[in-house]
Amino acid sequence: MKLEEIDTLTGTAASEAAVAVDLAGLEEVRIRYLGRNGRINDVMEALKAAPRETKKDFGQAANRFKQQIQAAIEERKAALESSAGPAGSMVDTSLPGAWRGGGKLHPITLLIQRATSIFRSMGFTVAEGPDLEDEFHNFDALNTPANHPSRDPSDTFYLDGGLLLRTHTSPVQIRYMETQQPPVRIIAPGRCYRRDTMDATHSANFHQIEGLYVDRDVSLANLKGDLEYFVRKLMNLEDVRIRMRPHFFPFTEPSVEVDYSCHVCQGKGCRVCKHSGWIEIGGAGMVDPNVFQACGYDPEQVTGYAFGMGVERMAMILFGIPDIRLLYENHVRFLQQF
Amino acid sequence: MKVPVGWLQEYVEIDADVQQLADALTFSGIEIEAIHRLGLTCTGVVAAEVREVTPHPNADKLRVCRVFDGNTEHQVVCGAPNVAAGGCYPFAPIGAVLDRGEFKIKKAKLRGVESAGMLCASDELGLSDDHGGLLDLPAGTEPGTPLETLYGEPETVFEVEITPNRPDCLSMIGVAREVAAVFGKTLKLPTPVVSESGEPVASSVTVAIESPEACPRYTARVIENVTIGPSPVWMQKRLELAGIRAINNLVDITNYVMLECGHPLHAFDYALVADGEIVVRQAKPGETMTTLDEVSRELSPEMLVIADRQKPIALAGVMGGAGSEIADTTRTVLLESACFTPGGIRSTARRLGMASESSYRFERGVDVNGVEWASRRAAQLMQELAGGQVRPGVVDVYPAPLEPRTVTCRYQRARTLIGTPDLADETIRDLLTAIGLTVTGGNDEACEVSVPTARLDLEREVDLIEEIARLHGLNQIEAKLSAATINPDADDRDARRVESIREHCVALGGHEIMNYSLVSADLLNQFGIPEPERVALPHPLTQDQAILRPSLVPQMVDTLGRNRARQIRHAVFFEISTVYAPAPAATPEARPKETRTLSVGIMGMPEGQTLAPRLDPSASEMFGFIKGFWERLAEAEGLTDWKIAPDDAPWWEPGLGIALRAGGEVIGRLGIIRKGIRKAWRLSDPIGVFEVALPSLIGEKDSLPTYRAIPQYPSVTRDIALVCDQSLPHETLVEVIWKNSPGTLEAVELFDLYEGDKIGAGKKSLAYSLVYRSAEGTLTDADANGYLESVGQVLKQELNVELRDR
Numbered sequence A: 001m002k003l004e005e006i007d008t009l010t011g012t013a014a015s016e017a018a019v020a021v022d023l024a025g026l027e028e029v030r031i032r033y034l035g036r037n038g039r040i041n042d043v044m045e046a047l048k049a050a051p052r053e054t055k056k057d058f059g060q061a062a063n064r065f066k067q068q069i070q071a072a073i074e075e076r077k078a079a080l081e082s083s084a085g086p087a088g089s090m091v092d093t094s095l096p097g098a099w100r101g102g103g104k105l106h107p108i109t110l111l112i113q114r115a116t117s118i119f120r121s122m123g124f125t126v127a128e129g130p131d132l133e134d135e136f137h138n139f140d141a142l143n144t145p146a147n148h149p150s151r152d153p154s155d156t157f158y159l160d161g162g163l164l165l166r167t168h169t170s171p172v173q174i175r176y177m178e179t180q181q182p183p184v185r186i187i188a189p190g191r192c193y194r195r196d197t198m199d200a201t202h203s204a205n206f207h208q209i210e211g212l213y214v215d216r217d218v219s220l221a222n223l224k225g226d227l228e229y230f231v232r233k234l235m236n237l238e239d240v241r242i243r244m245r246p247h248f249f250p251f252t253e254p255s256v257e258v259d260y261s262c263h264v265c266q267g268k269g270c271r272v273c274k275h276s277g278w279i280e281i282g283g284a285g286m287v288d289p290n291v292f293q294a295c296g297y298d299p300e301q302v303t304g305y306a307f308g309m310g311v312e313r314m315a316m317i318l319f320g321i322p323d324i325r326l327l328y329e330n331h332v333r334f335l336q337q338f
Numbered sequence B: 001m002k003v004p005v006g007w008l009q010e011y012v013e014i015d016a017d018v019q020q021l022a023d024a025l026t027f028s029g030i031e032i033e034a035i036h037r038l039g040l041t042c043t044g045v046v047a048a049e050v051r052e053v054t055p056h057p058n059a060d061k062l063r064v065c066r067v068f069d070g071n072t073e074h075q076v077v078c079g080a081p082n083v084a085a086g087g088c089y090p091f092a093p094i095g096a097v098l099d100r101g102e103f104k105i106k107k108a109k110l111r112g113v114e115s116a117g118m119l120c121a122s123d124e125l126g127l128s129d130d131h132g133g134l135l136d137l138p139a140g141t142e143p144g145t146p147l148e149t150l151y152g153e154p155e156t157v158f159e160v161e162i163t164p165n166r167p168d169c170l171s172m173i174g175v176a177r178e179v180a181a182v183f184g185k186t187l188k189l190p191t192p193v194v195s196e197s198g199e200p201v202a203s204s205v206t207v208a209i210e211s212p213e214a215c216p217r218y219t220a221r222v223i224e225n226v227t228i229g230p231s232p233v234w235m236q237k238r239l240e241l242a243g244i245r246a247i248n249n250l251v252d253i254t255n256y257v258m259l260e261c262g263h264p265l266h267a268f269d270y271a272l273v274a275d276g277e278i279v280v281r282q283a284k285p286g287e288t289m290t291t292l293d294e295v296s297r298e299l300s301p302e303m304l305v306i307a308d309r310q311k312p313i314a315l316a317g318v319m320g321g322a323g324s325e326i327a328d329t330t331r332t333v334l335l336e337s338a339c340f341t342p343g344g345i346r347s348t349a350r351r352l353g354m355a356s357e358s359s360y361r362f363e364r365g366v367d368v369n370g371v372e373w374a375s376r377r378a379a380q381l382m383q384e385l386a387g388g389q390v391r392p393g394v395v396d397v398y399p400a401p402l403e404p405r406t407v408t409c410r411y412q413r414a415r416t417l418i419g420t421p422d423l424a425d426e427t428i429r430d431l432l433t434a435i436g437l438t439v440t441g442g443n444d445e446a447c448e449v450s451v452p453t454a455r456l457d458l459e460r461e462v463d464l465i466e467e468i469a470r471l472h473g474l475n476q477i478e479a480k481l482s483a484a485t486i487n488p489d490a491d492d493r494d495a496r497r498v499e500s501i502r503e504h505c506v507a508l509g510g511h512e513i514m515n516y517s518l519v520s521a522d523l524l525n526q527f528g529i530p531e532p533e534r535v536a537l538p539h540p541l542t543q544d545q546a547i548l549r550p551s552l553v554p555q556m557v558d559t560l561g562r563n564r565a566r567q568i569r570h571a572v573f574f575e576i577s578t579v580y581a582p583a584p585a586a587t588p589e590a591r592p593k594e595t596r597t598l599s600v601g602i603m604g605m606p607e608g609q610t611l612a613p614r615l616d617p618s619a620s621e622m623f624g625f626i627k628g629f630w631e632r633l634a635e636a637e638g639l640t641d642w643k644i645a646p647d648d649a650p651w652w653e654p655g656l657g658i659a660l661r662a663g664g665e666v667i668g669r670l671g672i673i674r675k676g677i678r679k680a681w682r683l684s685d686p687i688g689v690f691e692v693a694l695p696s697l698i699g700e701k702d703s704l705p706t707y708r709a710i711p712q713y714p715s716v717t718r719d720i721a722l723v724c725d726q727s728l729p730h731e732t733l734v735e736v737i738w739k740n741s742p743g744t745l746e747a748v749e750l751f752d753l754y755e756g757d758k759i760g761a762g763k764k765s766l767a768y769s770l771v772y773r774s775a776e777g778t779l780t781d782a783d784a785n786g787y788l789e790s791v792g793q794v795l796k797q798e799l800n801v802e803l804r805d806r
């Protein structure tokens, strides 16, 4: 027997073992190859007759012959035994499982919880406030001039008696600072309301996440650093850049709008970022001294940053949801996806 | 605002390319929202005279024209309504190209008539969006003149967003000043000079300001012998690029100067101002005036008007009156340049529902010290372009002149707030002077700067720091993670508890839904929620969203119904949101009550095997599902001490709704929605719903679980089967069993319930397992039998049940 013939025989024997229909058939295979009068004798003879210089090779081939055939027989034996249970109890393991239940969180909650857990890891805690606000907390204390367009009844829902549906989560800043002394490090996720006619990107109900950090010597550089860290974790990307553009909000000075480098194209430009390479995450800035004064803080003693981001918008960008109304339709086939 | 870049270049040298310029402005605070190239998008189009117009033989809306292009006549089919013989229009002959090379004009047949080219509307040439008809070229335009000769090269126009704090940028010079500051260039301002002649203006005009708080300054000039006509093409073109229609030289000049320096002006026909008397006053009750747009307006005293001795002649700062309008016959102009305060202009504009370029600027604030410059500039242009003679002097009523402000900026404060420790004092001073501020003093620690009155927004140190930050460049600031100080008092336990409730609801199989906080009256009517329980918006946006929801249940049913309509048979939903109730007392400071609430709704089989027959559950089964959800949730949240009570909510199926009570009050309600309500959503099968106030689940503080020793000795179980009246609640039976059993009773479990023929009407059969166990030792059969015997006796005597052998 030549060296190659031993290996060929090993293969043949292993495949015969693998297709054996029952245990008896498998035993026949074993006897044929490994039995007292089996083909193993031929193999051993070939080993004996092998010249000195190839002895080692023949030795290894003989070992393979024994081990591989034995292993194939064992494997087949285990398979045949497991499927041959008591009569009538054969289980079709390809059937679907019978466990239902286990729902899903709404994508808005998912985004809020994801953001919240990142900010908690940075030492922020969650603060909350009422949906029904007074003008003081929603506007006055936030340094909003008496004639600012956002106060207009065409932009804001007013109730009888002077209350209104809060137009942003910023009043939570005021309520928190009224009762707590610095340092302050909070985020405030919540519902807000504006008189926007509903379309693919607008809803009269929406959610914001507000952030506020007040301490000694808080700077615009801190705002940039903290938001950069946040976006990196939110997007699960190491390489995210933040940029700030000057803007105007009554309650911050300086005020900025914040963009991050698109998580889809890394800033190269794509459909998601409208080919600009950047996606806006929200407005931010350094808390205006007038806001501190309205809350009884001394602006000479503390500085702070604040930011606000639209939850629906971010959820739409992050999850690729094309229309804001899908978020409030509550179709189970939609909810199951998140 | 539209800003033609070519116009900017008149005031500042621009080396940067268009994109660099746009980026630099965006990052210094003037956001360039879009960059347009406005101008001709065609080649080969010429002016042509239409010599004859005849009807098209086969089409009512088409005409056949004979068109002369300066050389030859062509036959052209035209569909525009305004084509007229003798008119001069743009003509695209065969071979001309429109739409930036996309559309080549070829010989064509239109409904059987040959057409050798096409007459064009403004939009087809790229000049505007106007497709109202053919572009009417000025009379006297020579046929054959290429359109390029008339309109020149396309120009770049920025679409600019100016934030409300920067009214000083609502002009070409304002934007140019920013460009100069950002690129370190010098701003070149025109110096208007007029040569005056005739009697001093004061001899023919008087000005009285009766409302100085609404009008701190009013100036008037008089320009005589003006000739009304079209303004020069360069001015027309700039106005059009900036989005303002050219009208005639005088009106165009006032608009031009407004766009140039941001200061709105108004030109009156002097002859129509009675006695040259100008009075700035509040309108009188019942006064009316027809404005330039030919609308008669009823005025009221909160509106500021410009009047002559008899009548209002303009809505101050908003719109002129038709009665004193510049017309072709105007010979003498009374030029108004004034400052009106934002409040008065806003209330006039709002009340009348009007807005103009002028009111837009006054509402944001104009520079009271820029009034005279604007007036002189307009007078100069009227002299140059309308042949006017400017009367000497200016009537200037300015009772309380405004001085430039002085603001101090501490260098270290700026560095700290921005987070740029290396920003040098000198750089800070340079940045501030670049935008027109003057350093007037200071020391090592701070500088004192004088702020021009145009910068109404720069009042405080922090305002200057904002300027420093944006001019230095926000992107120059190195990001620096904050070193957070932890506030030991900060705790968000309640928020974390709500998160935990959410997670438990998900684990129990619920999909979270979110509905709007505002609902329709119709929906609440369907559920029988009366009006006194509603908080309605006085001015809702739509009737669908008119009332703050008093309960989450109606929308839960609606959500289930809408899913059912989309062929979903099984669903478990939950929602956590706020419900609103009217203020409990009629005290003025009482607010409507907001309660964070959880609702759960189940439709179809909430769980089960995929191969089990998908039968819809009965109402009592569904009751079990919804109650089971609540029990598991309450258990997971550590609420053990709760009870059920009757509930009168109008939406339950009779006998299948209960109130949930804990801590002495109702915390929620649970049950099966009434069939009559379900019908509206075609929900024929039972729907289980509960709603519970979250504060009761959240509790005051966290209760931690405590370890109890795991039993060492075996338990003994005994079953007891009984028949009783159907009306006897399980709860009572269990209570009696517990009360009359020894401390060794560990659990009572219902394992069978039967109602039916075999035991007779009005009866039910129940079977319980009673588990006994002692911590001291193994109980004997005899012990257990004794316990069972005695509890059986009490049940018989107290509740009149019949014990059955099993």
Ligand SMILES: [Zn+2]
Binding pocket: A262, A263, A264, A265, A266, A267, A268, A269, A270, A271, A272, A273, A274, A275, A277, A278
């Ligand atoms: Zn992208």
